[in-house]
Amino acid sequence: xxxxxxxxxxxxxxxxxxxxxxxxxxxxxxxxxxxxxxxxxxxxxxxxxxxxxxxxxxxxxxxxxxxxxxxxxxxxxxxxxxxxxxxxxxxxxxxxxxxxxxxxxxxxxxxxxxxxxxxxxxxxxxxxxxxxxxxxxxxxxxxxxxxxxxxxxxxxxxxxxxxxxxxxxxxxxxxxxxxxxxxxxxxxxxxxxxxxxxxxxxxxxxxxxxxxxxxxxxxxxxxxxxxxxxxxxxxxxxxxxxxxxxxxxxxxxxxxxxx
Numbered sequence: 001x002x003x004x005x006x007x008x009x010x011x012x013x014x015x016x017x018x019x020x021x022x023x024x025x026x027x028x029x030x031x032x033x034x035x036x037x038x039x040x041x042x043x044x045x046x047x048x049x050x051x052x053x054x055x056x057x058x059x060x061x062x063x064x065x066x067x068x069x070x071x072x073x074x075x076x077x078x079x080x081x082x083x084x085x086x087x088x089x090x091x092x093x094x095x096x097x098x099x100x101x102x103x104x105x106x107x108x109x110x111x112x113x114x115x116x117x118x119x120x121x122x123x124x125x126x127x128x129x130x131x132x133x134x135x136x137x138x139x140x141x142x143x144x145x146x147x148x149x150x151x152x153x154x155x156x157x158x159x160x161x162x163x164x165x166x167x168x169x170x171x172x173x174x175x176x177x178x179x180x181x182x183x184x185x186x187x188x189x190x191x192x193x194x195x196x197x198x199x200x201x202x203x204x205x206x207x208x209x210x211x212x213x214x215x216x217x218x219x220x221x222x223x224x225x226x227x228x229x230x231x232x233x234x235x236x237x238x239x240x241x242x243x244x245x246x247x248x249x250x251x252x253x254x255x256x257x258x259x
Contacts, residue, residue, distance in 0.1 A: 025189050055078050
């Protein structure tokens with residue numbers, strides 16, 4: 001039992017560590033290239049928002065409580081992750097926004113752009129602002145739909161809070177993968193960012209898979225939904241992970257995607 005509880009603690013700690021390190025990889029990408037080229041602003045906004053939202057789980061008592069390891073590293077990693085995420089966003093906007101490839105960060109607005117339906121005036125005339133607002137609005141609606149699928153014994157507010165975090169985490173990488181399919185060549189730090197996200201999701205999947213073995217009498221009602229969600233998230237990343245592994249074994253400097 002002690003070893004099982006330690007395994008669960010370690011899986012969540014590894015997940016938090018991987019997510020915290022994703023922002024280190026993004027900062028390295030920005031500083032090494034002195035450019036924001038190739039980085040999706042939509043992904044960055046969603047990812048930072050998700051980490052800040054996750055930080056609130058400590059305040060309202062929803063975060064996992066370790067049974068063997070001390071609780072402080074979990075809080076430290078989540079605070080550090082949120083702060084690093086905000087730092088990434090500030091560095092992107094204040095230092096490297098001029099090199100941002102807005103025309104490639106077109107997930108969700110490509111069709112509207114072709115139909116000439118984008119706003120012509122006001123703050124939403126700026127393409128990145130409109131794209132971020134659009135994907136956030138879609139995520140809010142998606143979280144509401146997810147609420148009716150995901151079982152929760154808590155009230156609507158707490159249930160929707162969890163659904164919103166999960167929806168933001170699931171959607172966050174999609175604009176970045178969309179940009180990858182246009183560039184076809186991904187720099188190592190940016191590839192590391194995606195790999196770390198995949199590692200964090202593998203840890204989450206391992207946690208939910210192992211949980212009934214450790215605690216057979218208190219398995220959460222939404223465990224099967226969580227497992228299914230993480231499998232879908234990993235399947236979305238599987239194509240990129242294959243080419244990352246292939247490029248790594250070949251010794252390529254960048255990850256090269258097929259046409």
